Amino acid sequence: MKKRLLTLLPLLGLFLTTLAQQLAFPGAEGFGAYATGGRGGQVVHVTNLNADGAGSLADAVSKPGRFVVFDVGGVIDITGKSITIASNITIAGQTAPGEGITIYGGRVIASKSKNIIMRYIRMRGGKSVNSSKCTLTLDECENLIMDHCTVSWGPWDNVHIKDANNITWQYCINAEGIEPQRFGSITDGTRNWTIHHCLWINNKSRNPKMKCYLQYYNNVVYNYAMGIVGGHSAADNYQDVMNNYFIAGPNGSYKYFDDWTATDHLYSTGNYYDGNCDGQLNGTLITDYNGATPMKQPNFNTTHPMNVQTAAEAYAAVVEHVGASRVRDSHDKRYIEQLTSLGKKGAFIANEDDVNGIGTVANGKKPRDTDGDGMPDEWEQANGLNPQADDACAMTLGGGYTNIEHYANSLAQKIELPDDPASTMVRSLESAIENALALAGNAKTNVTLGYPSEAVEALLATASEAQAYIDDIDPATVTKEEIDAAVTYLNQAMADFKTKVINTFTGFSTDVCYNIFSYGMHPGARDANASTSTERRYLYNVKSADGQRDSLVYRLGLSDASIASGKTDAMASDAAALWTFREAGNGFVYVQNAKTGAYMQIERLLSATPVAIRPYYAKNDNGKTAFYMDASNGSDIRCFNVGELDTTGKGGPLDFSTLHADRIRLRWVIQETGVEASVINRMTTTLSTPVSVRYYNLQGVQLNQQPTHGFYIEHRIAANGRRDVRKSYR
Numbered sequence: 001m002k003k004r005l006l007t008l009l010p011l012l013g014l015f016l017t018t019l020a021q022q023l024a025f026p027g028a029e030g031f032g033a034y035a036t037g038g039r040g041g042q043v044v045h046v047t048n049l050n051a052d053g054a055g056s057l058a059d060a061v062s063k064p065g066r067f068v069v070f071d072v073g074g075v076i077d078i079t080g081k082s083i084t085i086a087s088n089i090t091i092a093g094q095t096a097p098g099e100g101i102t103i104y105g106g107r108v109i110a111s112k113s114k115n116i117i118m119r120y121i122r123m124r125g126g127k128s129v130n131s132s133k134c135t136l137t138l139d140e141c142e143n144l145i146m147d148h149c150t151v152s153w154g155p156w157d158n159v160h161i162k163d164a165n166n167i168t169w170q171y172c173i174n175a176e177g178i179e180p181q182r183f184g185s186i187t188d189g190t191r192n193w194t195i196h197h198c199l200w201i202n203n204k205s206r207n208p209k210m211k212c213y214l215q216y217y218n219n220v221v222y223n224y225a226m227g228i229v230g231g232h233s234a235a236d237n238y239q240d241v242m243n244n245y246f247i248a249g250p251n252g253s254y255k256y257f258d259d260w261t262a263t264d265h266l267y268s269t270g271n272y273y274d275g276n277c278d279g280q281l282n283g284t285l286i287t288d289y290n291g292a293t294p295m296k297q298p299n300f301n302t303t304h305p306m307n308v309q310t311a312a313e314a315y316a317a318v319v320e321h322v323g324a325s326r327v328r329d330s331h332d333k334r335y336i337e338q339l340t341s342l343g344k345k346g347a348f349i350a351n352e353d354d355v356n357g358i359g360t361v362a363n364g365k366k367p368r369d370t371d372g373d374g375m376p377d378e379w380e381q382a383n384g385l386n387p388q389a390d391d392a393c394a395m396t397l398g399g400g401y402t403n404i405e406h407y408a409n410s411l412a413q414k415i416e417l418p419d420d421p422a423s424t425m426v427r428s429l430e431s432a433i434e435n436a437l438a439l440a441g442n443a444k445t446n447v448t449l450g451y452p453s454e455a456v457e458a459l460l461a462t463a464s465e466a467q468a469y470i471d472d473i474d475p476a477t478v479t480k481e482e483i484d485a486a487v488t489y490l491n492q493a494m495a496d497f498k499t500k501v502i503n504t505f506t507g508f509s510t511d512v513c514y515n516i517f518s519y520g521m522h523p524g525a526r527d528a529n530a531s532t533s534t535e536r537r538y539l540y541n542v543k544s545a546d547g548q549r550d551s552l553v554y555r556l557g558l559s560d561a562s563i564a565s566g567k568t569d570a571m572a573s574d575a576a577a578l579w580t581f582r583e584a585g586n587g588f589v590y591v592q593n594a595k596t597g598a599y600m601q602i603e604r605l606l607s608a609t610p611v612a613i614r615p616y617y618a619k620n621d622n623g624k625t626a627f628y629m630d631a632s633n634g635s636d637i638r639c640f641n642v643g644e645l646d647t648t649g650k651g652g653p654l655d656f657s658t659l660h661a662d663r664i665r666l667r668w669v670i671q672e673t674g675v676e677a678s679v680i681n682r683m684t685t686t687l688s689t690p691v692s693v694r695y696y697n698l699q700g701v702q703l704n705q706q707p708t709h710g711f712y713i714e715h716r717i718a719a720n721g722r723r724d725v726r727k728s729y730r
């Protein structure tokens, strides 16, 4: 007996150690349940909604060992940028006032990072995200728990998670993948992954794709063409799929399990399918495996906490709690409304424009926090802490959590925003006014994408009207409906305004020269980003020997990163890469080379006479507005395409495309240079041949030959006898 006890003791020890392991927070389940995040680390406040810089979320999560709290709520617009999360970080989104935090317009990346607790954050990528990328990327991430978050609007998938380990997603919404793919999440090689109580909604497929070892219980998958997808690969994959509800919507399908092969080892139990779209939850038990190898036992035999409900119970819990549900934003509310229609509502979307854009997320008032330790005075007093001294990382309140964790955990529940004080209600309108003013302000300063000045003035007038309304409000009598109506009115004004954008290059100066360059590489540009390390490819006028048939090529310049590091890009000031713009009407322009005076056309050869070209808005490349250089009004599309690099290694020819396909090698940035148009030797036509040319320096001394560089005076006598003296530059 004694011997038996001795052999059991080490096992018992292991068991007790497991029991004693500290949860990330009460309610944490699955393989990521023991992440410690930024426990005990520096408390960092997010104090503004900027995309980066001091006080921003991007800055707060950029260094390891931090516990991130929010002094503001609202939309963090990171269009053209991304947020990268370091290791050992807690993001306590539930501390944000108002309607919480939404990240919009760019990617969130936690690849290769370890030990992250992320709660109550919405990540909505959108059409500005590169079309081959995802809203959230967790490649090779370890020990992460994502709780009550929303991830949506990913062009490739909403989430990319490759070769990750010990991951939990719980009570999250994975919604509305956008074009081109409209998919939920893709993985390859992830091990020890738990997904439970998540809502997968309006994704065409991959809810998720399960090329991994995964535990998937109590999820609700709604309005999909293909539900959960097998790994269908040569390698073996193991999927424990338990007590989930698959519910068809307006785009719905019977394919709740799709693309499964024998290498997928599927343990399926307690899963239900409701395909009748009748507004009632009345599904039937799923008993088929659709090509997967059926398993009698789950693959995972784990010790971490799991609170598994029936599929019907899980549906109710998801409706009540899923997403950043402390206060749901308009989109998450819409998803829940669609889900609870049980088949009547829901849709795949092309992008956020189909659902009125990001909308507003109201800020709120930050509670008083005298010592700035992240815990409000009132809460500290109620819990016997010191509101006059930083005691965030002390463990006064026990339970294995720091004081700031106790505070954050206390907020992790649904709240109703008070709807009686007028000041609270007014915040959504104030926020809409701020958005309108920002929109009008940006429109005034943006010279590449213009708005008619009447439209800008009209929007500003509507914003001041709303401000005057707020100033006149009587807190005793105003109702939420009245405020909401004013917000709707202003949002509509903003939506109308956005439709008036002039999508062509406009507002240019005829007094200065411009460079036109692409970051696109050929071949392989399909997957290339506009990276700061990619050399610019300048449109360049090669003058022919006979002066008759100038051709247009591209020449390599330096990368943005090299220029930022202080290097001078000689190509940027090479006169053959300098162009001037002149209005041609209807958004078209004449583009003339500053060195030769030849006109650009969508051909390899330049023209002696003006040819109208339309620079039509494409996307942002490296934070710059990019255009297609187009020859038509949409009916007969042709545009420049960066061709193969030739054997000189300095540049190459241009190809031509008949599609506005979303390829970076078709996109051109137009950038103003410091070079004035007037100092360039602009010949009126490439065909004029002077009979006599003399060169002088700026002091008036005649030179033997044309200088190779710098300023000089050129004295020309044309064949028709016309004399011309001009200051020139090479």
Ligand SMILES: [Ca+2]
Pocket (backbone or CB within 6 Å): 274, 275, 276, 277, 278, 279, 280, 281, 282, 283, 342, 343
């Ligand atoms: Ca039904």
Ligand SMILES: [Ca+2]
Pocket (backbone or CB within 6 Å): 369, 370, 371, 372, 373, 374, 375, 376, 377, 380, 386, 387
């Ligand atoms: Ca405090």
Ligand SMILES: [Ca+2]
Pocket (backbone or CB within 6 Å): 371, 373, 375, 380, 385, 386, 387, 388, 389, 390, 391, 392
């Ligand atoms: Ca304190």
